[in-house]
Amino acid sequence: MSKVKRMTAIAGITSSILLAVAPAAHADDPSWRSHWDDAHIAQESHSWLDSNYTEINYTHCDSNSDVSTHVLLWRKLDYQPDPTFGSKRFTQCFSGSNGDWTSTGTYSGLDAGAYYFSVQYIDDHFYSDSTLDVTTVYVDTTKAD
Template sequence: MTAALSLAMAPGASATIYTGNVTNAYDGNESHRWDEEQYSELDFYNCQSLHHQSVQITYYRALDFKPDPSYDQKLFTACFKAGGVSVGEWHDLPWGMYYFQIGAIDSGDSNTIDVESWTIDTTKAD
């Protein structure tokens, strides 16, 4: 099976917002890249996995011909509850291209995850 992490842009009045979903993603799957500067908020809505517990998310800055530096890892759990939203924030980011990577799903006890939708908001002003 293949995993899909989709990306779409929805420019807002005061922020750049990227949206997508995750289908059948494994530990190690990466999102598409987007431009980022200073601040980023990643929200996951309606997460589904075998044990309905958690997913680890790592944020990376994409660099050419160098290892990509990682930023704080987040453990998302709220999105597995009915109506819940998991929110991760990253501050003081240098300008660049960024992406997130799916990490351990249900502490490594599940193989795949689906996320009905996710959003990236690049402006803290909201």
């Protein structure tokens, strides 16, 4: 088995295990709050229903190099590949510059449906042994903030 296939298999197994023990959230919850300990690349969040706008917030992040993380938004579809809506690079939650430790990624113009996000990069690496801790992971679907 090639190194890439082995890494992909390990990431998939790890994601499955982490999802099995992750705190529960209902798919119809428009907003939810949680945390991540030792998250890995390709780890997936809970899913939620949305009809236009999603805001993903990370507060107080920690990783091996404390550089950045990227999140990738997906739409959950049945019987076909889930489309992605692009990634957002989070750095503010690592640095806390100006006293603000929150990184925010926003997506708008979304079709109604179930969505989730995954960790795409940790410390700017796609393949890495790095893990990610986030004190607060918060998804908000109300644009009124």
